[in-house]
Each structure stands twice: as C-alpha cells, then as structure tokens.
Amino acid sequence: MARKSSLLKQTLIFSACTILIIYAFFNTFLSSSTAAATAGISAKTSSLFAEQISRENLEEFPVKVTGNDKKVRVFMYDLPKKFTTGIIESHALARGSSDLSKYPGSDPVYSDEKMQDELVEWLEEQEYWRRNNGRDHVVFAGDPNALYRVLDRVKNAVLLLSDFGRVRNDQGSLIKDVIVPYSHRINVYNGDIGVEERKTLLFFMGNRYRKDGGKIRDLLFQMLEKEEDVVIRHGTQSRENRRTATRGMHTSKFCLNPAGDTPSACRLFDSIVSLCVPLIVSDSIELPFEDVIDYRKIAIFVDTESSLQPGYLVRMLRAVSTEKILEYQKEMRAVKRYFVYGDSNGTVNEIWREVAQKLPLIQLMINRDKRLVKKDSTEPDCSCLCTNQSAPITSL
Amino acid sequence: MARKSSLLKQTLIFSACTILIIYAFFNTFLSSSTAAATAGISAKTSSLFAEQISRENLEEFPVKVTGNDKKVRVFMYDLPKKFTTGIIESHALARGSSDLSKYPGSDPVYSDEKMQDELVEWLEEQEYWRRNNGRDHVVFAGDPNALYRVLDRVKNAVLLLSDFGRVRNDQGSLIKDVIVPYSHRINVYNGDIGVEERKTLLFFMGNRYRKDGGKIRDLLFQMLEKEEDVVIRHGTQSRENRRTATRGMHTSKFCLNPAGDTPSACRLFDSIVSLCVPLIVSDSIELPFEDVIDYRKIAIFVDTESSLQPGYLVRMLRAVSTEKILEYQKEMRAVKRYFVYGDSNGTVNEIWREVAQKLPLIQLMINRDKRLVKKDSTEPDCSCLCTNQSAPITSL
Incomplete structure (x- = not known):
C-alpha cells in the first residue's frame, strides 16, 4: 500500500511535469490593461488559492504575493479531463485493472507525444491564448523533457523550468522564464546547526552514469571514492536508498552536486533542507529565486575543469573552517522555506512573486509586438542582458 | 533677456543630457540585499525628492513610486563641481564674460570628450560603483551623443535613453534600460478634443535633412508637400519657428513623425501634448512607458517602405473617421501627464517606476555574476527576449 501510494504520487508528478496540466491567465495590477498567464499546477499550488470564483470555462484565483500589495488576478483554464486525471484512468482501463500504480508511459495505448500535440492544439484554440500569442500565460514545464515536442509553440509564455538544459536560447531565458526548484525528496533536517554529528566530509548518493554534462560524475567519483572521509554511493530512486541518502546528508558537512542529465538536479534542494x-x-546551472537568494552564502561553486584536478576538491573542503560551515548552515536555515512546496509561505508563493515581477515586461512586449511595423532587417529583434564578468574558478 | 534665458536653458539641458550630471545609488525593497543606482538629474527631477538626508559624500532621497508601496531608497553622488555648474562657469571665464548664453561646445578650452573620460574615471573610483560594476546605478544619457566615448564603461548601468539609435546591442536593451521621452518643446494644447479647428490634414515642421534613418525625410516631403491639405515646413529650432510649430500642431489632425538622426525625435511628444x-x-523607434501605454491607441505607425508609395499616406489619413480621431485625442489627453516633466505625477515619477521594476532582475544578475564559474564556452552569456511577430505594415 505504501509502495502503491508512492508510485501514484510519482505518476501524478510525472503528469504534472510532463504534460502541463492546468492553465490560468491573469489580469494584472497594471493600469487599464490586462495581462494573462497559464499556470501549471499540481497539488502543490493549491495552498495559494484562498478563494475561488467560478467563471465561464475559467476559474479565478486571487493571488496574494508575499510582501507586495499589488493585486494579481490569476485565471485558470478548466482543462478537458483527458489532459488531467483522464490519463491515469485511461491507462488503468487499458490494462483492465484498477491498479493506478504504474507510469502511464508503460501503457502502449497512451502516447505522451500525442498528448502534447493535442494539448497545444486545444490551447491554440482558446481566445485568451490567441489574444497575445500566449505571452501572458504561464506554463509549468519543470521536467527536462516536459513539452519537448511542442516547446516552440508555447515558448512565448512564461515557462517554469528547472534549467535551460534542453531549451534553446530563443525558447527560454532568465528574462522571460522562472527557474523553479525540484521538490526535495528526502526529509528536512530539523536539528540544530553544528558539525559534531557530521563526521563525513563529503557525501553523494545517486546515479553514477548520466548523459551530457552528467558524464563528469563517473570521473569525479573515481577520484573521490578513495578518500577516507568521503562517501560516494551509486543508487537509483527507491525507498531504501532515500533513507540511506537522508542519513548521509544529515551527517555530512558537504554534499556533492554534480550536473545530472541537465545542469540542475533535485539533490541540491535535498542538500539545502539537510543543512549539508x-x-x-555544474557550470551552466541556473538557480531559483536568485534575485533574493545569494547562493554564495549557502553553497560552494567549483568549475568542472578544476574539480577534476586530483586532490583539489578535498583539499579545498578540508580547509573550510567550522565557523564558515556554521555560517553556511545558518543561511541555509534562513532560506529553507523557499524550497518547501508545502510551506504556505514557501516555493509556490515565491514562484508567483517572480511571475508577478515579470508582468511589466510582458505588458511592454505585448504592446510593442502589436505596433511593430516590418523592418528592412533580417536580424532577429531581441533584447538581451549579458554577463561580462571574468568568472573565477570557485566562489569560495 | 528672454532669448538669453532660453539659451541658458538649452545649455543646461545640453549639459544634463550629454555629460550625465549626477549619480545616485539606492537600497531596494529586496529582502536582505542592497541595490544601487546612479541617477541622472536635472532641475526636472527635483520634484521627486520630498525629503533629503545628508550622508557622507552621498545624499539619500526616499523615492515614492506612484501606485506602489515598495520603498526604494535612492542615493545620489555629490559630484565634483567641475562636472556640473563648473562647466558653465569655466566656459564663461574662458570667454572673459559673464554671458552664460552660449553652448559650452563653442569654447575651445572646454572638451566634452575629456569631461566624459574624467567623469567615468571618477565614477570607477567610487566604492559603490565598484561593488557591482555599476549594475545597480542609473545613468541619464538622453541625448543621442551622450557619453558616446565612454558608453562601454557605463553599459552595466540602467541607462535612461531616448532610443537605441547609436547604442550597440551589448550596450543597451529594453531589458536593462529605460526609454525616456524628450521634453516637449511647444505649448500644451489645452482646448477640447475635436476636429473643427483642425483644418490641416497633416503637419510637419523641422529639419528636412537628417542623417541615417532621417534621410527618409526629404523623400517623404517631396511627395507630401504638393498635397493641398498637408503643411510641410523646413525649419530649425528658434523662438519664431516654435510659435509656428505650435500653431500648426494645434490646428492639424495628424502630425508627421519621421525618424531623425536616430529613430526617436522630440516632435512625437510635441504632437501628443498638442492632441495632434x-x-x-520610424521602423526602429522605441517608446517610453510602453508597459502601461498602448501606443496604437494614440498614434498610427506606418513602415518606411509603404510610406514612400505615392499617395499612400494621404489616402490612408483621409479615410480615418472623425470618430476615430476623437478616440485618439481622448487617449492622448489621458496619457499626457506621462510626457510632462514638470508634472508632479508626470515623467519623472514614471521613470523611477520603471527603474524600480528592474530591481529584481538587477539583483538577480548581481548575485549570479558573483557565483558564476568559468565555462568551456566562447559564446557570450546572454539572456534575451525576442519578438517573433509577423509585423504588419501599419498599425491602423
């Protein structure tokens, strides 16, 4: 039963991430104008919607953005059932069973690609989507594979993404989109700050072999696993492994966060709630809520090339003073709520805050798009913000 | 005397635009973090600063951003006198006269380029500038030639610009910078909306010959000046010409706004306050406050190529109904305050509102710059927002 419920949860997360379940669009605080958004939603977001007003084919949810008295009106599409719970039901039916515990992907009748196409076709028929070509919609696409087939057709929207690993420059950017954290998978560490109970210098548990940027893992592990105070374990997601990872993260000073198949990985948020x-x-990582969180205060960044120099990492970590580690832990405790979806003042509110901050720029682009006349130029019409720092090899 | 005062005003405007007179930096409303800005200021901005608190080498001005209870703290550098009134004084001394009525540029002793260099050298020595490489500073560079020599050294700042005519893509963008209106030069039309007193179909007065995009002017005028209900006058800035322009704009239905040396021109704001x-x-024009102003409601946009087709413009304008013109006029009256620097709820407040909206993104870039590690990529690290509209040839 416990196993079933866990797998059902995975199924729901899968659906929410991959197929973007729900949309909303919203009126903004902007004078005399209207903006809109499509919001990805899962059970996680429901805490935000204190009040619900039904409308024709739409539901309105007043969003209270923390520390901001601006009123943002969010509307959510009432999606056809086939895009939501219908996926699970049809899957169960096709298998002639009421067992909801398997991924829809294992069902030969269910096609994720077909579902993506149908969803975007449905979306493109909606009056509110067409009004501004989706610029004022929010689309949740947290899984690196979410909507991969139709990303070009929803790229005008504010995308909620884990990183830009599989997203082209013209599909996603820090300007238009919001980086959201993965849900932490292991238990929050509720003990006090300190290093006495943290005997392990560096801990990692996870998949040793990954694609793309994650190829570094095997190289790193070969180098690190022979160190006495370092624990490196190969392991995939399972109940038992999660227990082991929890124990490891709660009893280590530092937790290794190498790139996965894409630059980000859920392990980062596990580390933070573990005060590890x-x-x-991960050279191309993007981080959630970086406008309000200075990650140098809670994490150490090392560039890939340097990290592979024999002895470099452990030497560096052993030189970090206890005082400095306590500072990191204190800061992690202070920002922990940003990474807890279940917290009523946590991740969901922060995502909405970030979306709300983008409204003036969205409104500008909507107005500007409509009055632009054709130019004699073949250059794409882009506005950019660039980094021209001569980056160091570590943030320490 | 009247002429003298007018020229002195021009001198001051010139100085303010070209040399960016004053800086400020400000603490933001962002939790536990500090942002800063350099603010260009002229007599126009003083209405904003209700209260003034002196600090060491800095002055703080609490900024009230309209319709927003977020507190933005603006600090302003106490600039060495040589960069402010000193320019005018040294100019007058060099000429052995107390006549302040000439442009400093006519003085062989004064070098605008040298002044730009010295100003940026001074700036780069300041602790607050160095802290974030100027990202949290605001620089007023409204004149198309302002700071042209040192733009690369201040490009991290929020630039207040008229357009991007002489600004490279990596120096300025809609994301980072704020488009500000020119001061209107002719009198505000205070009469009621209506077309009875507006017998002229289309009016233009200004320089027939301009550089770059402005070359279109001569071609357009050759075509238009033979039309009976169109008034095209060649004329440079003078008291008499401004009177003629005022009369023309107050008695015409439409006012032509071709590109000048750069895509924008002050004439646009004259037209708006004239309800013309x-x-x-001007295919590459950028417009101030476009997040809150839908310019299709107050102006007609035509692409350059179409505008040069014989008869196209007048045929189009003659077909616009009186009802539609009244709608345009009503909208212009509603947004007029955005273009009046002297209005206590006008341009200056709106500029600060736009700057304040950029703070989260500024803070994100500041935090991100500092934790970035070097990458194995030669591509510039840019975040962009692009337009992919298939633009029509006119907004009408």
Missing part, C-alpha cells in the same frame, strides 16, 4: 553545504560542480 | 495624432514613420 552544497558543493556545486 | 502622431503618424510615426
């Missing part, structure tokens, strides 16, 4: 200082080796 | 519907022929 993240050691991030 | 702007006919904009």
Whole structure:
C-alpha cells in the first residue's frame, strides 16, 4: 500500500511535469490593461488559492504575493479531463485493472507525444491564448523533457523550468522564464546547526552514469571514492536508498552536486533542507529565486575543469573552517522555506512573486509586438542582458 | 533677456543630457540585499525628492513610486563641481564674460570628450560603483551623443535613453534600460478634443535633412508637400519657428513623425501634448512607458517602405473617421501627464517606476555574476527576449 501510494504520487508528478496540466491567465495590477498567464499546477499550488470564483470555462484565483500589495488576478483554464486525471484512468482501463500504480508511459495505448500535440492544439484554440500569442500565460514545464515536442509553440509564455538544459536560447531565458526548484525528496533536517554529528566530509548518493554534462560524475567519483572521509554511493530512486541518502546528508558537512542529465538536479534542494553545504560542480546551472537568494552564502561553486584536478576538491573542503560551515548552515536555515512546496509561505508563493515581477515586461512586449511595423532587417529583434564578468574558478 | 534665458536653458539641458550630471545609488525593497543606482538629474527631477538626508559624500532621497508601496531608497553622488555648474562657469571665464548664453561646445578650452573620460574615471573610483560594476546605478544619457566615448564603461548601468539609435546591442536593451521621452518643446494644447479647428490634414515642421534613418525625410516631403491639405515646413529650432510649430500642431489632425538622426525625435511628444495624432514613420523607434501605454491607441505607425508609395499616406489619413480621431485625442489627453516633466505625477515619477521594476532582475544578475564559474564556452552569456511577430505594415 505504501509502495502503491508512492508510485501514484510519482505518476501524478510525472503528469504534472510532463504534460502541463492546468492553465490560468491573469489580469494584472497594471493600469487599464490586462495581462494573462497559464499556470501549471499540481497539488502543490493549491495552498495559494484562498478563494475561488467560478467563471465561464475559467476559474479565478486571487493571488496574494508575499510582501507586495499589488493585486494579481490569476485565471485558470478548466482543462478537458483527458489532459488531467483522464490519463491515469485511461491507462488503468487499458490494462483492465484498477491498479493506478504504474507510469502511464508503460501503457502502449497512451502516447505522451500525442498528448502534447493535442494539448497545444486545444490551447491554440482558446481566445485568451490567441489574444497575445500566449505571452501572458504561464506554463509549468519543470521536467527536462516536459513539452519537448511542442516547446516552440508555447515558448512565448512564461515557462517554469528547472534549467535551460534542453531549451534553446530563443525558447527560454532568465528574462522571460522562472527557474523553479525540484521538490526535495528526502526529509528536512530539523536539528540544530553544528558539525559534531557530521563526521563525513563529503557525501553523494545517486546515479553514477548520466548523459551530457552528467558524464563528469563517473570521473569525479573515481577520484573521490578513495578518500577516507568521503562517501560516494551509486543508487537509483527507491525507498531504501532515500533513507540511506537522508542519513548521509544529515551527517555530512558537504554534499556533492554534480550536473545530472541537465545542469540542475533535485539533490541540491535535498542538500539545502539537510543543512549539508552544497558543493556545486555544474557550470551552466541556473538557480531559483536568485534575485533574493545569494547562493554564495549557502553553497560552494567549483568549475568542472578544476574539480577534476586530483586532490583539489578535498583539499579545498578540508580547509573550510567550522565557523564558515556554521555560517553556511545558518543561511541555509534562513532560506529553507523557499524550497518547501508545502510551506504556505514557501516555493509556490515565491514562484508567483517572480511571475508577478515579470508582468511589466510582458505588458511592454505585448504592446510593442502589436505596433511593430516590418523592418528592412533580417536580424532577429531581441533584447538581451549579458554577463561580462571574468568568472573565477570557485566562489569560495 | 528672454532669448538669453532660453539659451541658458538649452545649455543646461545640453549639459544634463550629454555629460550625465549626477549619480545616485539606492537600497531596494529586496529582502536582505542592497541595490544601487546612479541617477541622472536635472532641475526636472527635483520634484521627486520630498525629503533629503545628508550622508557622507552621498545624499539619500526616499523615492515614492506612484501606485506602489515598495520603498526604494535612492542615493545620489555629490559630484565634483567641475562636472556640473563648473562647466558653465569655466566656459564663461574662458570667454572673459559673464554671458552664460552660449553652448559650452563653442569654447575651445572646454572638451566634452575629456569631461566624459574624467567623469567615468571618477565614477570607477567610487566604492559603490565598484561593488557591482555599476549594475545597480542609473545613468541619464538622453541625448543621442551622450557619453558616446565612454558608453562601454557605463553599459552595466540602467541607462535612461531616448532610443537605441547609436547604442550597440551589448550596450543597451529594453531589458536593462529605460526609454525616456524628450521634453516637449511647444505649448500644451489645452482646448477640447475635436476636429473643427483642425483644418490641416497633416503637419510637419523641422529639419528636412537628417542623417541615417532621417534621410527618409526629404523623400517623404517631396511627395507630401504638393498635397493641398498637408503643411510641410523646413525649419530649425528658434523662438519664431516654435510659435509656428505650435500653431500648426494645434490646428492639424495628424502630425508627421519621421525618424531623425536616430529613430526617436522630440516632435512625437510635441504632437501628443498638442492632441495632434502622431503618424510615426520610424521602423526602429522605441517608446517610453510602453508597459502601461498602448501606443496604437494614440498614434498610427506606418513602415518606411509603404510610406514612400505615392499617395499612400494621404489616402490612408483621409479615410480615418472623425470618430476615430476623437478616440485618439481622448487617449492622448489621458496619457499626457506621462510626457510632462514638470508634472508632479508626470515623467519623472514614471521613470523611477520603471527603474524600480528592474530591481529584481538587477539583483538577480548581481548575485549570479558573483557565483558564476568559468565555462568551456566562447559564446557570450546572454539572456534575451525576442519578438517573433509577423509585423504588419501599419498599425491602423
């Protein structure tokens, strides 16, 4: 039963991430104008919607953005059932069973690609989507594969993404989109700050072999696993492994966060709620809520090339003073709520805050798009913000 | 005397635009973090600063952003006198006269380029500038030539610009910067909306010959000046010409706004305060406050190529109904305050509102810059927002 419920949860997360279940669009606080958004939603977001007003084919949810008295009106599409719970039901039916415990993907009748196409076709028929070509919609696409087939057709929207690993420059950017954290998978560490109970210098548990940027993992592990105070374990998601990972993260000073198949990985957020200082080796990582969180205060960044120099990482970590580690832990405790979806003042509110901050720019682009006349130029009409720092090899 | 005062005003405007007179930096409303800005200021901005608190080498001005209870703290550098009134004084001394009525540029002793260099050298020595490489500063560079020599050294800042005519893509963008209106030069039309007193179909007065995009002017005028209900006058800035322009704009239905040396021109704002519907022929124009102003409601946009087709413009304008013109005029009256620097709820407040809206993104870039590690990529690290509209040839 416990196993069933866990798998059902995975199924729901899968659906929410991959197929973007629900949309909303919203009126903004902007004077005399209307913006809209499509919001990805899962059970996680429901805490936000204190009040619900039914409308024709739409539901309105007043969003209270923390620390901001601006009123943002969010509307959510009432999606056809086939895009929501219908996926699970049809899957169960096709298998002639009421067992909801398997991924829809294992069902030969269910096609994720077909579902993506149908969803976007449905969306493109909606009056509110067509009004501004989706610029004022929010689309949840947290899984790296979410909507991969139709991303070009929803790219105008504010995308809620884990990183830009599989997203082209013209599909996603820090300007238009919001980086959202993965749900942490292991238990929050509720003990006090300190290093006495943290005998392990550096801990990692997870998949040793990944694609793309994650190829670094095997190289790193070969180098690190022979160190006495370092624990490296290969392991995939399972109940038992999660227990082991929890124990490891709660009893280590530092937690290794190498790139996965894409630059980000859920392990980072596990580390933070474990008060285990993240050691991030992922050159292209993007981080959630970086406008309000200075990650140098809670994590150590090392560039990939340097991290592979024999002895470099452990030497560096052993030199970090206890005082400095306590500072990191204190800061992690202070920002923990940002990474807890279940917290009523947590992740969901922060995502909405970030979306709300983008409204003036969305409104500008909507107005500007409509009055632009054709130009004699073949250059794409882009506005950019660039980094011209000569980046160091570590943030320490 | 009247002439002298007018020229002195021009001198001051010139100085303010070209040399960016004053800086400020400000603490933001963002939790536990500090942002800063350099603010260009002229007599126009003083209405904003209700209260003034002196600090060491800095002055703090609490900024009240209209319709927003977020507190933005603006600090302003106490600039060495040589960068402010000193320019005018040294100019007058060099000429052995107390006549302040000439442009400093006519003085062989004064070098605008040298002044730009010295100003940026001074700035780069300031602790607050160095802290974030100027990202949290605001620089007023409204004149198309302002700071042209040192733009690369201040490009991290929020630039207050008239357009991006002489600004490279990596120096300025809609994301980072704020488009500000020119001061209107002719009198506000205080009469009622209506077309009875507006017998002229289309009016233009200004320089027939301009550089770059403005070359279209001569072509357009050759075509238009033979039309009976169109008034095209060549004329440079003078008291008499401004009187003629005022009369023309107050008695015409439409006012032509072709590109000048750069895509924008002060004439647009003259048209708006005259309730004379702007006919904009300037494909790369950028417009102030476009997040809250839908310019299709107050202006007609035509692409350059179409505008040069014989008869196209007048045929189009003659077909616009009186009802539609009244709608345009009503909208212009509603947004007029955005273009009046002297209005206590006008341009200056709106500029600060736009700057304040950029703070989260500024803070994100500041935090991100500092934790970035070097990458194995030669591509510039840019975040962009692009337009992919298939633009029509006119907004009408």
